[in-house]
Amino acid sequence: MSQGSSSAKEDTIGLDVHALNELQQVNVPPTDDSLKYNYTADDGGVYTFEQPTAKIIRIRYDKKFQESVQPGQECGLLLDRTSFYAEQGGQIFDEGFIVKEQSEDDEFKVKNVQVRGGYVLHVGTAEGVFTVGDTVKLYIDEPRRCAVMKNHTATHILNFALRDVLKETDQKGSLVAPDRLRFDFSAKGAMSVVDVKATEEIVNNMVKKNELVYAKETALAMAKSIQGLRAVFDEVYPDPVRVVSVGIPVEDLEADPTGSGGQVTTVEFCGGTHLKQSGHIGDFVITTEEAISKGVRRIIALTGSEAHKAVHKQELLQKSVNELTQKIEDNSQTQQFTEKELNKNIVALDDEVAQSGIAYWKRDSLRSELKALKKKMDDIDKARKAAVVSRVTEESKKMIEADPDKAYTVHVFDAGSNAKALDAAMKQYKALSPRTSAMFFSVDQEASKILCMSCVPKDAHPSGLNAKAWVDQVVPLIQGKGGGKELSAQATGTNTQALEEAVQVATDFAKLKLS
Structure with a gap:
């Protein structure tokens, strides 16, 4: 706690200008705090701190110096000397206990230590009775120090x-x-x-x-x-x-x-x-x-x-990144995991790294590795989608070659949720079989998504068939939404189980309109 951020309660304890004047007028010497430097250490870094005795020379609460304090009272103890470090120079104050030498059951829990005008005030709660003149023993919180x-x-x-x-x-x-x-x-x-x-x-x-x-x-x-x-x-x-x-x-x-x-x-x-x-x-x-x-x-x-915890954490995170990298490499052969699962793992691990309290440079390094993995997955996704588009394009060409003058076709492509693949098939029909009305479906079971796309030649419109009306027949079945015009329309839905019925309804509607 900084010297300028004391709470209202601590303000009733702290040494203000009036308190300092009062101490100086009666020639109370500043606190001897040189004992804060009295400690030793062995080669293994084990520290031993002096536990000195001191005398209570003032007790302060309610904005006044008091002669004594009762259990449960928050107050400040001013001692003739101390081993406690008072907050200054950027270093936080010590915490610990002050124990009455005459009765070790009487303790004072030190929560804050501040210095004003050379006077070190130990702020905390009395857990016993303390009186001016008492001899006390000082115990700083050694692990904290x-x-x-x-x-x-x-x-x-x-x-x-x-x-x-x-x-x-x-x-x-x-x-x-x-x-x-x-x-x-x-x-x-x-x-x-x-x-x-x-x-x-x-x-x-x-x-x-x-x-x-x-x-x-x-x-x-x-x-x-x-x-x-x-x-x-x-x-x-x-x-x-x-x-x-x-x-x-x-x-x-x-x-x-x-x-x-x-x-x-x-x-x-x-x-x-x-x-x-x-x-x-x-x-x-x-x-x-x-x-x-x-x-x-x-x-x-x-x-x-x-810092040791941070180092250990970054080692665990590096291990997780390595394992995920291997999983992605293995998946190209085994197809054990979906791309969605792997991408989800990347995002989750990136979030964990971003929020971790590890080394700044290591966090950047791990996130760069994960960014590279995400790019790799994106490249795999692009390549897979391009392959689907290519396959569907070839499949549609063969369909046209098999029956170039067909009045209509309703077909299901294995294209998942790849709308570009269905669009590529539509373009093949428009270019190579311009007299054929076409409706294509594809299903992505993992995403619970069904796609529908249709196109109708201009000369089919007078017979009563138009793309939007055609799509509207299947929209309720696939529990979806659609849109478009007479010559081109599309829809997406979530009821993938209705695919077979949707194909039949679409076929019957085209047959009726074009008969």
Whole structure:
């Protein structure tokens, strides 16, 4: 939660200007929050956090400082010192518990931690009785803090990687949360998929190096002289300022500020909490790259277990794409699946890929593969339809050759729902047997569709036969709709079971009109 987005209830707890004045007037010292950096890690990335004791110096709710708080009350605890990280610099606040040393049954659930004027306020709900002066023990949510630290260290490396790939870019904002990181940066346009992948690879390569992460307070003027150091320069930094570097001790950068050190790794001003080694980040995945305003882009990325889930998901999706590709290849021989089924599988898998939180470049790659499969199916469909048109054309030619002077013909072609095939047959009769009245049917059982098309020569019209009237005889039977004129008409219906009856009705009607 950002400092500017507190709810109305939290506003009754937070430290406003009046509260700060009140604290300063009685010389309450700012909170010692240096304990937030007190933790160690082994080579396997297992972190151990200090669980210090502190003293409650103020309790706040109802817009006032109170002497005590009862169970169930939401309030803020101001301590003399803390290991909890207060939200600032883009890093989200810590959560956890504060337990009264005298009675461990009395707990305070920390939901938010904010800092104002150097005073760190722990906001949450009392699950016991707390009084000013109580000694308490502090327990941060360690897995959550570790996840945040992974994302924060990864944010620094991402900033470096973007500079390497884009050359000219500046940080415009960031959010470091337990489940993701968000990084805003200046750019002339959208990053290409190749650039996004290259950025991700640079970060993962720095992770694999598993270099030490160094942090040290440095004189502001000295820190600013380090070549390659990254900072949001419209922000006001303290003096001394904390410098965080991956792989190169800050002392070495101070000793040679104009050297190449700041060009080959990430060096930034930062008061946040970081990992001890870059390798503890684990997997790193960029899931999104998008515009948020003119000239500003946003990347959302994952680390640790969330990134591992994304990597596993993309492996499963790649397997599904491979299996579907093989299914389509095999189907050209076995005809086990219909084109409709395969196209449906492509669309469903494409939707799943599009909505998945996998790597940005991998999502693009998988969708390109699926697009190629869709084109292949479209080509197969075009070829099949062209073959049907060719076959029906040849069949109609042979019918004409067998009886060129026939007065009428009613025929069923094996053309499915291919209207072009029936139209091709009609054109053959108009060109090669212009005195024949023709009605053609075809059925697509899978789509529950029946097609009907008719043509009548001009000289057949005086006898009473016209194409529209002819089609109108079968429309009710096929439960369809039709249209056309005296010389040409067509209809479509859904009652494919009525084909035989429709052919008989059409034949009887033509025989009656042309007798």
